[in-house]
Amino acid sequence: MKNRDSSILYLLLGIYALMINWYYNHNLLFLLLAWIFWPVYLVYELLTGGLSGGAWKTIPMSYFK
Numbered sequence: 001m002k003n004r005d006s007s008i009l010y011l012l013l014g015i016y017a018l019m020i021n022w023y024y025n026h027n028l029l030f031l032l033l034a035w036i037f038w039p040v041y042l043v044y045e046l047l048t049g050g051l052s053g054g055a056w057k058t059i060p061m062s063y064f065k
Contacts, residue, residue: 013038013039013042014035014038016042016060017034017038017039017041017042017045018031018034018035018038019059019060019063020041020042020045020050020051020059021034021041023059023062024050
């Protein structure tokens with residue numbers, strides 16, 4: 001059961017990374033690259049401040065408005 005919980009978290013973080021990429025770029029090529037390398041992209045966004053100032057919750061909310 002523990003393995004399944006971690007795989008669901010892995011999937012959700014991957015989808016979150018794709019949502020961030022699409023919010024900033026709107027480019028299918030960059031979306032494909034982010035899909036392949038999403039852990040690296042997510043760490044990059046965290047380190048460069050792309051998710052600071054409340055953007056980490058504003059970006060997902062923008063898809064559901």
